[in-house]
Amino acid sequence: MNVTEIFNQLLNHEELTREQTSDLLIAITKGELNDAEISALLTAIQMRGITVDELLGFRDGVLATGVAVPLDSDRYIDVVGTGGDRKNTFNISTTSCFVIAGAGYKVAKHGNYAATSVSGASNVIKNHDVVFTDDIDKLNRCLADVGIVYLHAQLFAKSFKFVGPTRKALPFPTFFNLLGPIINPSKPRCQLLGTANLDQMRLYNQVFQKLGIDYGIVNSIDGYDEISLTGDFKVTTNHYEKVFHPSDLGFDIAKPEELKGGATEEEAAEIFDHVLQNKALPAQKNIVLANAAFAIQVLEKGQKSIEECINIARESIDSGAALATFRKFVEYNK
Template identity: 60%
Template sequence: MKQILKRIFNHEKLSREEACSLMRNMVGGSINDAQTAALLAAFQMRGVTVDELIGFRDALLQTRVPVSLQEFQPIDIVGTGGDGKNTFNISTCACFVVAGAGYHVAKHGNYGATSVSGASNVMEQYGVRFTNETDKLKRSMEECGMTYLHAPLFNPALKTVAPVRKALGVRTLFNLLGPLVNPCLPSFQLLGVADLAQMRLYTNTLQRLGIRFAVVNNLDGYDEISLTDEFKVMTNRYETIYRPSELGFSIARQEELYGGSTPEEAARIFGNVLQNKATRAQTDCVLINASFAIQAMKPASSIEACVAEARESLESGKAFHSFRRFLELNR
């Protein structure tokens, strides 16, 4: 460990295999808390390379509770969190819009760390019971197009480092890993990031992993497309900056996307969006994120066509129907 720490302090890079071994030791409990804290702080200051990130991911996937959903070729829609904006549950709403449009979504989520209500918080507000039983997850996917994977049920090894992460109280490399360790290994991903450096890191990582993706960032610091400013999209095929008006959307104000001060308030906003009773800003924000998720799965389609698909899912009631059926199956 002393040698590893010295190398990191000297800005030396670890190989994928070395990073995998280090992470296995970290979550396996063979590295003490002081060393773990030092490692996390050092990586946070020095930054993480693509090889290191993939190696860390390898280790966590080796220790996961696996679930096989490959037959559905699902997409995961997720943000990295940590943008400090406390928006409503945009990514999770987008999941049901995409499911309502006829696609399969395997959402990997957790409780909110930097916002009032994370995906798991809003699910619990609606009485959802989390499970890692494959049969139940498959039935949900078959009957409503959506499955929810509550992260703690699938990544038990992370309990080992939880006290250190809590004591540090800052973002660490584990925040970077969250969007990469969906236990079902989805075929597609829409990933929202809070800054352009993360965007480049994830794009290079997802390219190496062979996942078809769209990585999105609002240029004013949101880890999703917020429509509050220009936004950037990077996929396997292109890299573009869009203005909301180019795609027929109005500029939103930050306060219009506020996620509420309690989980109950966040859940009300969530329900209003899926019932198509939300404000224009809330609705548009969900639609644009769902649209780029659809395009990640259908790269030959124009984004305008994908917006039309997403809008039809929401306005026809298909998205809300998917959500109601999801609740019936998961309570």
């Protein structure tokens, strides 16, 4: 790979190919680029804006240099947000995953520690004394017996440590922030993704189309990277594109303060527990129901109405199935 040629392309505002960016990521993990070159690469692409093929190439490189997770199921989903909305909400996606699994669907949740909020997915999971694992046999047994596995990103995406110091030193976010939602090492064929803005929604829409998976992308118009029910939200899937109002789903408008994840990891974990225990504020429960429902609709290939999917999610909580699933998951992973 000719690094000088690639930098000349970037200086000339030319787009890189998917193969080139994959090779670049692999070269970084081999130590073939120094810190100055990595910084220049991240800066140049950030200034110009990343293309779909460039992002897919970096994804290819991350997965090629990481730990693969072959799961013994052909249909399961990941629910994740891009992060960066700085809303400090409780763990909506993670809670939704256990509601989905409680309803009898398979889930492979990929996540990490918080970057811009009090509690990320890994924070709330670890707060319940779960031990993260990259043991493929154990992950497959958990998926078969419990219906859900948790994939802690740091065990699988080995390449991120090679760019970590440079990313931290730069005074702006880079395209690596966009990679997190699409590098689940099990390569799920279904995904619900929350984006913080509509530009990201358009980008990921093209990414998922090229990957050929079943997907839903959601964005709350007021800037949440999930369905917040604080106002109108947009949903784009393989089958439709539509703007919803909470009342369209039979929900009241939520207040921003009802979504807060608290000031500590412990407070965030308590909200997570209360939703699964069916003791949460109505708004907190409704938000989880909404996000879980659109994920279920993705799993069902759009063949069920969103009203049917909300009822499925509601039954998972009301019957205690979601809580039982989480308790079994914790016991399995101590």
